[in-house]
Amino acid sequence: MIYPIVVYGDPVLKKKARDIKKGEVDVRQLSEDMFETMHGASGVGLAAPQIGMSIRMFVVDASPMEDEELMDFRKVFINPVMLDEEGEPWPYEEGCLSIPHIREEITRKPDIRIRYFDENWEEHEESYDGIRARIIQHEYDHIEGILFTDYLSPFKKRMLKGKLQNISKGKTRVDYRIAVPLRK
Numbered sequence: 001m002i003y004p005i006v007v008y009g010d011p012v013l014k015k016k017a018r019d020i021k022k023g024e025v026d027v028r029q030l031s032e033d034m035f036e037t038m039h040g041a042s043g044v045g046l047a048a049p050q051i052g053m054s055i056r057m058f059v060v061d062a063s064p065m066e067d068e069e070l071m072d073f074r075k076v077f078i079n080p081v082m083l084d085e086e087g088e089p090w091p092y093e094e095g096c097l098s099i100p101h102i103r104e105e106i107t108r109k110p111d112i113r114i115r116y117f118d119e120n121w122e123e124h125e126e127s128y129d130g131i132r133a134r135i136i137q138h139e140y141d142h143i144e145g146i147l148f149t150d151y152l153s154p155f156k157k158r159m160l161k162g163k164l165q166n167i168s169k170g171k172t173r174v175d176y177r178i179a180v181p182l183r184k
Contacts, residue, residue, distance in 0.1 A: 001036065002036050002037045002176075003034075003037045003177075004177035004178055005037065005041060005050055005051065005098060005177065006051065006052050006178070006179045006181075007098050007100070007178050007179065007180055007181070008099045008147070008149075009164075009168025009181040010168075010179065010181035011181070012049050012052055012053075012054050013049055013098055014147070015054050015145050017047075017053075017055050017056045017144075018054060018055060018056065019056050019079045020056060020078055022121055025055065025057075027057065027119050027121075028119045030057070031057075031059055031076040031119045034051065035059050035061060037051060038059060038061065039061070039064075040176055041097050041174070044060060044135055045060045045061075045135050045138060046058060046139070047143055048143070049142050049145075050142060052179060055143075056143045058076075058077050058080075058140070058142060059074075060073065060074065060075050060077070060135050060136065061074040062131065062132070067131070070131060075118070076119040077116040077117075077118075077136070078117040078118065078121070079116060079117055080114055080115065080143070081114065081115045081116070082112060082114055082140055083113040083114060084111075084113040085108075085137070086109055086110075086111045087111040087129075088109075089108060090108070090110055091106065092105065093105050094106045094134070094138060094148045095148075096147065096148055097176070098142075098147070099147065099148070099164070100174045100178075101163070101172060102149070102160060102164070102167075104149070104152060104156065106151050110130060110133060111127065111128075111129045111133060112128050112129075112133045112136060112137060113126070114126060114128070168180070
């Protein structure tokens with residue numbers, strides 16, 4: 001099932017998501033639906049708040065990036081906990097399905113360690129670096145109620161204010177279904 005993607009301005013995107021209790025949600029079905037939704041929008045990551053669910057779950061699949069090293073990077077993260085972020089911060093241009101047509105350079109640390117459950121409720125503790133770490137950090141931010149625009153300078157935020165307001169009103173063109181908080 002393909003969900004509409006919640007866009008900028010909806011309070012669910014700014015709320016810290018809650019943990020999922022085992023058996024409360026069919027995480028296997030939901031993860032497949034999230035992958036289908038994400039692929040339909042040409043994304044590489046999707047967090048549950050982006051489909052209107054304030055729960056700690058996200059999916060990643062970097063194969064659309066067409067990088068040989070990322071082709072097998074497809075995972076489900078349930079109730080993740082970021083254990084560590086290290087290294088010299090590096091800038092990289094990020095975008096977001098919930099903030100269409102806006103891309104900005106965001107600085108993040110390159111190495112992370114994270115603990116999470118997969119769709120089979122098996123626990124993992126793993127380390128990632130580079131683009132893999134960045135994709136995870138971006139999606140992890142979503143379940144913490146943080147958007148990539150929150151990292152921008154006040155000046156840059158002022159420059160984008162009109163575009164962000166238009167997104168929140170549905171005045172944007174995308175090739176996927178969206179849920180608009182302020183559509184009249």
